[in-house]
Amino acid sequence: xxxxxxxxxxxxxxxxxxxxxxxxxxxxxxxxxxxxxxxxxxxxxxxxxxxxxxxxxxxxxxxxxxxxxxxxxxxxxxxxxxxxxxxxxxxxxxxxxxxxxxxxxxxxxxxxxxxxxxxxxxxxxxxxxxxxxxxxxxxxxxxxxxxxxxxxxxxxxxxxxxxxxxxxxxxxxxxxxxxxxxxxxxxxxxxxxxxxxxxxxxxxxxxxxxxxxxxxxxxxxxxxxxxxxxxxxxxxxxxxxxxxxxxxxxxxxxxxxxxxxxxxxxxxxxxxxxxxxxxxxxxxxxxxxxxxxxxxxxxxxx
Numbered sequence: 488x489x490x491x492x493x494x495x496x497x498x499x500x501x502x503x504x505x506x507x508x509x510x511x512x513x514x515x516x517x518x519x520x521x522x523x524x525x526x527x528x529x530x531x532x533x534x535x536x537x538x539x540x541x542x543x544x545x546x547x548x549x550x551x552x553x554x555x556x557x558x559x560x561x562x563x564x565x566x567x568x569x570x571x572x573x574x575x576x577x578x579x580x581x582x583x584x585x586x587x588x589x590x591x592x593x594x595x596x597x598x599x600x601x602x603x604x605x606x607x608x609x610x611x612x613x614x615x616x617x618x619x620x621x622x623x624x625x626x627x628x629x630x631x632x633x634x635x636x637x638x639x640x641x642x643x644x645x646x647x648x649x650x651x652x653x654x655x656x657x658x659x660x661x662x663x664x665x666x667x668x669x670x671x672x673x674x675x676x677x678x679x680x681x682x683x684x685x686x687x688x689x690x691x692x693x694x695x696x697x698x699x700x701x702x703x704x705x706x707x708x709x710x711x712x713x714x715x716x717x718x719x720x721x722x723x724x725x726x727x728x729x730x731x732x733x734x735x736x737x738x739x740x741x742x743x744x745x746x747x748x749x750x751x752x753x754x755x756x757x758x759x760x761x762x763x764x765x766x767x768x769x770x771x772x773x774x775x776x777x778x779x780x781x782x783x784x785x786x787x788x789x
Contacts, residue, residue, distance in 0.1 A: 518607045541603045627770055631766060635703070
């Protein structure tokens with residue numbers, strides 16, 4: 488294989504350079520309410536499928552064509568991504584990478600994608616990338632935002648984009664609960680039975696803020712279990728409602744808690760709904776100097 492900048496030449500069986508690929512990375516934002524999650528699912532609309540449909544158009548290849556080798560076919564038909572959000576969950580920034588047969592300037596590529604993509608998905612901050620760049624493994628931190636509206640009446644345009652909570656939120660108490668989750672813990676209780684990965688996870692940051700009728704929670708870590716963030720928030724609000732104590736939360740995070748507290752946890756803790764959750768930022772090593780926990784409601788959502 489011969490490499491020049493972000494351009495890769497793949498050798499065929501004869502040793503001749505048969506395929507020329509150019510690699511890119513980009514951020515994407517999307518409203519999750521129209522999709523059955525990020526990842527491709529059979530007979531369901533997904534964010535990944537929408538983006539890959541555009542990729543196919545740009546690369547002008549049909550999936551049933553067999554005149555290209557399997558490596559090139561996979562590279563042209565698939566994106567790599569930093570996060571797989573669930574059904575109804577949004578993203579202010581997810582990060583993808585992909586390959587093209589033609590060399591485009593990144594700003595022109597943004598315009599092409601956004602012209603073809605549905606309005607619920609936008610691609611931005613497109614850059615050239617090395618072939619080896621995979622956002623899933625290159626990311627060192629993922630920051631999630633949970634947006635809660637606690638005004639007297641839910642404004643109709645906020646439906647499906649925030650969680651409506653009718654009671655007043657005690658931010659001090661909420662942050663008391665959130666602080667317990669910071670650090671490395673066993674999150675066996677804070678996920679679903681579908682999750683088979685190691686439940687030991689480290690939370691780097693967890694804090695709640697108030698902005699008039701809006702409350703937002705930022706939670707960050709390198710990676711998360713299925714529905715982990717929504718379970719964490721549900722647990723904190725059970726504390727606000729007086730259903731559990733801070734000591735209970737600490738106990739739920741200890742090893743073997745799943746066996747000891749499973750029934751109690753399921754009785755007292757509700758997983759918060761997806762509409763308030765956003766993948767807010769994906770952090771890579773060269774981003775670490777940014778103020779990654781700052782949040783501007785106007786700049787981020789409008």
